[in-house]
Amino acid sequence: MKIYLAPLQGYTEFLFRNSYLNHFKGLDLAIAPFIPSGIGDHVRHHRIKDLWKEHNRLLEIEPQILGKSAAEIIPIANYLYAYGYDTININMGCPIASIRAKYRGAGILAYPEMVEMLLEKLFIDLPNQISLKIRLGNESVEDIYQLIPVINHFPIKELIIHPRIGTQMYEGEVDLKTFEWCVEHAKAPLVYSGDLFDLNTYRNLQARFPTIDRWMIGRGLLFSPFLPEIIKRNDISWVEKEIHRFWDFYFELEDQVLTYRERPKNQLNKLKEYWRYFSQAFEDAEKMFFAISRTTNFSEYKTEIERIRDVGIWRAGLNEKESFQFIKTI
Secondary structure, three states, X not given: OEXXXXXXXXXXXXXXXXXXXXXXXXXXXXXXXXXXXXXXXXXXXXXXXXXXXXXXOOOOEEOEEEOOOHHHHHHHHHHHHHHOOOEEEEEEOOOOHHHHOOOOHHHHHHOHHHHHHHHHHHHHHOOOEEEEEEEEEOOOOHHHHHHHXXXXXXXXXXXXXXXXXXXXXXXXXXXXXXXXXXXXXXXXXXXXXOOOOOHHHHHHHHHHOOOOOEEEEOHHHHHOOOHHHHHHHOOOOOHHHHOHHHHHHHHHHHHHHHHHOOOHHHHHHHHHHXXXXXXXXXXXXHHHHHHHHOOOOHHHHHHHHHHHHHHOOEOOOOOOHHHHOOHHHO
């Protein structure tokens, strides 16, 4: 069984990944947040800073590219291959409306002929192996019934499926019935991605889809960095004894943010963004995050974080689905 870190734009870049990997186990691979295509034939090295080898020594990383045409994707893919990345992931799952409107991300899923033309060109012209990250469709799950036969024509390394449509964003329930159809009909190895927040959910999914042995975790890991280990141990009872690992991780991440982001306001906003998720691991999460969000400078922020470390109560029911209703909306 393998567990992958999802590519959460603005959250899971190298400064987060390295801080995390210094304190937690359980991950086997990370899909990096996407590189936007359309940057021309000449790729400047600073545009792939998140993928620099010196930033990624602790875990296998797979680059992700967002684009709708081979002409956009090929220059970046070739550059990455020459740099040492023999696999690229094509983002066909981003649900942001402005991206979908340009036929990128999940927007391309409604046009199987575009997907076919893109994959044909990529497999002819690129040396890279190719994996895909998709949803069940853009506005309708009917898209997937047209897409899977198209995708089956190509030697896709892995097919990562988030069982929602693009217009849902992250709202509503995941569509496990349609995902089950994908399991039955897709030829490529499948990775399940979506609403994997706790051990009970994993157990239920694994029982329903026993052939799936690759799982992607995104927001669930930000809520509880222990989650990959919890799943691999199939046990949660040990976590309360090791909460100190969260704080060791957090303070390293804080140092990384202060190092790589120069402007104080930018630093503070980034740390607040992380606490929108981290706060959910504690009792009175909404009240806690409200207090953090109201801080106006780093000194105030630091005082609030230290207070949480001293008096904050880690949720006892980490495996209870109702603990995750707030985070599922962000």
